[in-house]
Amino acid sequence: MPSMKDVAQIAGVSVSTVSRVINNSIPVDKRTRLRVEKAIRKLHYKPNLLAKGLRMRSGGIIGLVVPEIIHQTFVNFIHYVEEQIVDHGFDLILGNTNEDPEKEERFIDSLIRRNVDGIIFSRVSDQSRVFKILEKTNIPVVVVDRFLEKEHIPSIVLNNYKAGILAGSHLMSLDHKNIACITGPLNIALCRERLKGFKTILSENGILLPSGFIYEGDFKFESGIYAIKKFLSDGIKITSIWAQNDMMAIGALKELNKNHIRVPGDxxxxxxxxISSSEMVTPSLTTIIQPFQEMCQKAVQVILNHIHKKEITLNRIVLEPSLIIRESTRPLKR
Structure with a gap:
């Protein structure tokens, strides 16, 4: 019996495109639609109408889509979003895209076909392919954390440029000048914004950030380890480091300790x-606070406003970061 995947292969399109044609969920251009319909006729493909009927019943469901379900940042998102929607009588469908644009597209399309009451999502990267899908659906959508300037979708984001300013300003206030940065993936706009703010404040104070002092990580613990190994093998003399998330900072701390480099002594x-681990490690980690709870509360509220036909936030809501000073930073030792 032919499947939707077989139709997609013959038509030369993705499975999600075939689904859109069959369900009329989102407009598909005429030529693509004709190719899909021709493939359906050729294979005598018949959709599972019972399954389709079940999918179209919402029943008070909000979808949450995140890039990495086990990452502490997104654990926070999941916790706070679920907390909010349960309080308002909704259930949660959780999608983990594993940083895969194709998987992200399929899951978003599945949520739309299920006719969920709303979608909250944090994209894989700037290469995310769901932008046009989300703009065309009538289902309320809110982007959290990772956004693009060109989008016309409500979004709740952090002032990432300001985060870079705060990190750089703190290190300079401690008289550090040989400063390095471990970034997240630079194909994600917020990582570029953080780096831009960091470089700007350093430059304004006469401090350069050479390319060799920047290591592009992937937000994971191992990135911090690899960054320190790279800095040490290159012989780079640094007295301070900003890692663009706590997991990479903790990885860096582990590798520094392994090499008998003291934090914050050296x-x-x-x-x-x-994240919770930032206070558990020794020394406890100076960090930039991202207000996850407030971000999630606002995202859910935007969805609820859509559902209940109240005043709708169409623009971007930008939340401000703050600095919490703990044990991992100290004035430069002369």
């Missing part, structure tokens, strides 16, 4: 996000 270290 190198001061800042993280970002203020």
């Amino acid at each position: 190198i001061s270290l800042i993280g970002m996000d203020n």
Whole structure:
């Protein structure tokens, strides 16, 4: 019996495109539709109408789509979003895209076909392919954390440029000048914004950030380890580091300790996000606070406003970061 995947292969399109044609969920251009319909006729493909009927019943469901379900940042998102929607009588469908644009597209399309009451999502990267899908659906959608300037979808985001300013300003206030940065993936706009703010404040105070002092990580613990190994193998002399999230900072701390480099005695270290682990490690981590709870509360409220036909936020809501100073930073030792 032919499947939707077989139709997609013959038509030369994705499975999600075939689904859109069959369900009329989102407009598909005429030529593509004709190719899909021709493939359906050729294969004598018949959709499962019972399954389709079940999918179209919402019943008070909100979808949450995140890039990495086990990452502490997104654990926070999941916790606070679920807390909010349950309080308002909704259930949660959780999608983990594993940083895969194709998987992200399929899951978003599945949520639309199920006719959920709303979708909250944090994209994989700037290469996310769901932008046009989300703009065309009538289902309320809110983007959290990772956004693009060109989008016309409500979004709740952090002032990431300001986060870079805070990190750089703190290290300079401690008289550090040889400063390094471990970034997140630079194909994600917020990472570029953080780096831009960091470089700008350093430059305004006469401090350069050479390319060799920047290591592009992936927000994971291992990135912090690899960054320190790279800095040490290159012989780079640094007295302080800003890692663009706490997990990479903790990885950096582990590798520094392994090499008998003291934090903060030899190198001061800042993280970002203020995850629970940042206070548990020794020394406890100076970090930039990202207000996850407020971000999620506002995202859910935008969805609820759409559902209940109240005043709708169409623009971007930008939340401000703050600095929490702990044990991992100290004035430069002369």
